[in-house]
Amino acid sequence: MSWLSEFEREIQNIRSGELRPLYFCYGADSYLRDQAISEIRKALKASGASYAYSIVNGSDSDATEIRDLLFGASLFQSQRCTVLFEVKGLLPSARKVLLQYLENPEPGNILILTAETPDYKNSLYKRIQEHAFTLMTSAPFENEIPGWVRSYLADRGRQISAAGIAELLRLVGADLGNLSNELEKLDIYLPEGRKVEEEDVRMISGQSLVHSMDDLMAAIGRKDKARAFAVCKNLIENDTSAVYLLVALYQFIWKLIMLKDKRMLSQTKDLAKSIRVFRKKQVEELQYYSLRYTMPELRRALSALVDADRRLKTSSCDNLSNLLIVLDGIMA
Numbered sequence: 001m002s003w004l005s006e007f008e009r010e011i012q013n014i015r016s017g018e019l020r021p022l023y024f025c026y027g028a029d030s031y032l033r034d035q036a037i038s039e040i041r042k043a044l045k046a047s048g049a050s051y052a053y054s055i056v057n058g059s060d061s062d063a064t065e066i067r068d069l070l071f072g073a074s075l076f077q078s079q080r081c082t083v084l085f086e087v088k089g090l091l092p093s094a095r096k097v098l099l100q101y102l103e104n105p106e107p108g109n110i111l112i113l114t115a116e117t118p119d120y121k122n123s124l125y126k127r128i129q130e131h132a133f134t135l136m137t138s139a140p141f142e143n144e145i146p147g148w149v150r151s152y153l154a155d156r157g158r159q160i161s162a163a164g165i166a167e168l169l170r171l172v173g174a175d176l177g178n179l180s181n182e183l184e185k186l187d188i189y190l191p192e193g194r195k196v197e198e199e200d201v202r203m204i205s206g207q208s209l210v211h212s213m214d215d216l217m218a219a220i221g222r223k224d225k226a227r228a229f230a231v232c233k234n235l236i237e238n239d240t241s242a243v244y245l246l247v248a249l250y251q252f253i254w255k256l257i258m259l260k261d262k263r264m265l266s267q268t269k270d271l272a273k274s275i276r277v278f279r280k281k282q283v284e285e286l287q288y289y290s291l292r293y294t295m296p297e298l299r300r301a302l303s304a305l306v307d308a309d310r311r312l313k314t315s316s317c318d319n320l321s322n323l324l325i326v327l328d329g330i331m332a
Contacts, residue, residue, distance in 0.1 A: 003136040004144050007032060008151060010135060014039045017047060020133045021105040026125070027138030028116040030222045031176040034288065036135050037083060037112055044081060044110070051079040057291040059089030060260070066094045070101040070111070080109040085291045087113045087124065095124060102131040145174050152180065153196065156187050160196040167201040175227065177218070211235055216245075217252050221289030225331045232323050242319035246308055249326065253301045259290035260298065297332075304329025 019040065025033045044051050054069060061069075061084075069082060090098060105111065113128055118138065140148060146165045153160050160168075172178050182205045186196050189204050211231040219228035235245065255275045277283050293301075308326035311317045317325075 002144060003138075004140050004148060007036075007135055007137070010133070011036065011039050014043050017043055019043055019047075019110060021107070021110060022102065022132035023110070023112045024125075024128050024132040024134045025112060025114040025137045026118060026129075026134050027136050029137050029139045029176060030288075031180065032135075032137040033114060036137065040110060040112065041081060044079070049079050049108075051081050053081050055083040055085065055287055055291060057089065058084060058086045058094070059294060060291075061094060062091060063093035063097050066090070066097045070097065070106075080106070081112070082110070083112045083114070085114050085288075087115055087128065088117075088119075088122070090124075099127055102128065105131075139174075140176070142174060145169065145179075148176070149179065149183065152183050153187070157193055158187060158190075158196060161198065163198040164196045164201050167198045168205060171201065171205045213240075213245075213248050217248075217289075218285075220249075220252065220327070220330060221256075221285065221292065223292055223331050225327065228327050228331065229324055232327060233320060236320045236323065242312060242323060245323060246305060246312065246326070249330070250302070250305050253298060253305065253330070255286055256290040256293060257295070257298050257302075259287055260293075260295050300332065301330040304332075 014036075023036065023040070025036055027033070041053065056065070056069065066084075069084075084098075087095075087098065101111070111132075113132060114137075115125060119125060146162075149165050149168065150160060168179065168182060172182050182201075185204055186200060190196065190200060211234045213235070216228060216231045216235065219225075219231055232245070236242070255277070258275050275283070275286070277286065304326045307329070308322055311322050311325075312319075
């Protein structure tokens, strides 16, 4: 059985309400990681549990913060679901606190740890794997993608032909996040239960080859430079204003900076309103993205945008080249 099959089997266990106190999402595929977190939260909600939800980044947290997060009593004694991103970034003192918790996790609470870069020699990872259930969240191999596509549609009562899969991969590529978006469109637009054929993919996915600003922000948020470059090129080629792109990028980076401000997070009652976002899912996505960047990286991103604005007004640098330079600066 492949690791992807094992991942899908554990997702089914989670959906059945079989939750574990410790999970370790090990790998850089953000779609699989976010799916695991989402399914765990759905299962908690379905169980009727009242729980506090927190997400923090290892590199942004000291030992005191980690101790309060793991051992502190939550408001009204509700359960806790905590996501600790990039545990490798923890300081030694904070690692010690985490390892103490792993030895004796709080019953009823759930701690989800993540690490993007597999390092099988890392002693911290080995200790975590001794206590936590490991969910491999690496990008699947190319030969595993067709099976994943079939499984995704089977959960929705659909089948897809081999030619349909081939056409989908030709148009969309092998990124699971992008594939899931297109598969959702196919499921929405096609009559219930109808098998997906090559012409269906060409008609529905082929018409969505013009990317959106959300596609660009998602790629930047995941630090997927190749994807960000491709989406940016697509937007410029489809007459999106370079000025509009720079303004949108500035607003996006500024939101991530605001979400790194612990004072604002602790004092603000309506986080969505404070960052001018009005969909709960989008707020959570932005929180995930902010955890991928350090504050120095975000400050450099602002500097890169200021430089891009200057080039736009004073140089002969074409719009595409200018934007690719700024994307390189943001995700350096």
